Amino acid sequence: MKFKVFILSLLITSFFSGVAYAHTIDSVGPYRVEIGWMNEPVVSGETNAIEFYVSPLEPDLDLKDQVFKNGIPELKKTIKIQLIYQDESIMLPLSPDHNISGKYYAFVNPTVSGFYQANILGTIKDTPISLSMHPPKVEERSYIEFPEPTDLTLNQIIDGHTALISDMHNLKESVKNLEEKPTNIEYVGIGLGSIGISIAIIAIVRSKQK
Numbered sequence: 001m002k003f004k005v006f007i008l009s010l011l012i013t014s015f016f017s018g019v020a021y022a023h024t025i026d027s028v029g030p031y032r033v034e035i036g037w038m039n040e041p042v043v044s045g046e047t048n049a050i051e052f053y054v055s056p057l058e059p060d061l062d063l064k065d066q067v068f069k070n071g072i073p074e075l076k077k078t079i080k081i082q083l084i085y086q087d088e089s090i091m092l093p094l095s096p097d098h099n100i101s102g103k104y105y106a107f108v109n110p111t112v113s114g115f116y117q118a119n120i121l122g123t124i125k126d127t128p129i130s131l132s133m134h135p136p137k138v139e140e141r142s143y144i145e146f147p148e149p150t151d152l153t154l155n156q157i158i159d160g161h162t163a164l165i166s167d168m169h170n171l172k173e174s175v176k177n178l179e180e181k182p183t184n185i186e187y188v189g190i191g192l193g194s195i196g197i198s199i200a201i202i203a204i205v206r207s208k209q210k
Helices: 001-019 150-178 184-209
Strands: 026-030 031-037 046-055 079-085 086-091 105-110 118-122 127-133
Touching: 026 127, 031 118, 031 127, 046 079, 046 118, 079 105, 086 105
Parallel strands: none
Antiparallel strands: 026 031, 031 046, 046 105, 079 086, 079 118, 118 127
16 A cells, blocks of 8 residues: 555656646746746647746745745736747737736747747836746647548548549640550550559549548
8 A cells, every 4th residue: 555655656746847847947036937838738729828927036045946935916017928939929918817826827829839939028026027938849739639630631632633633634645645656565555544543533432432
């Protein structure tokens, strides 16, 4: 029984260590600041939010040992987050967490995967803040999609039709060129080409029926 409790405690510790690792921590003046994504893993095309924490720095502790506690309230009107992706940016207002003082959200829908930059701008009480921070990478939406979207099958059918039309055009051109000097070997080639196209048409018809 004790062994099971020990294993469970290790799993819980590992889980929360992973969550903390996914957030970025820095400091400005006498304050500790932290950002991270609300829902992880974060994927493109889904509404999410940047979580923003502000709390006082504890004296005689390194930044890596600082923890969030005694959060600073009333920052909704004094701080905004500028989210940047490549050469585009958007200014996001903060929404306070009603259950945790000093915790805020900046809601956004990241439409593409990649790395984003979050600029924290404004003041924490009397302390100005202009700090660039980097939340974890936004992953491609297909990373968690299952099963494959139906439009993918449609695109495959369209691509198949396009390839078939191209092959038919090439065959017509070959027949046209062979009409001038037909030989037995060339007739065999035309016959094989026709059989190949027929098989392709049957395959497409069957895929539609499925």
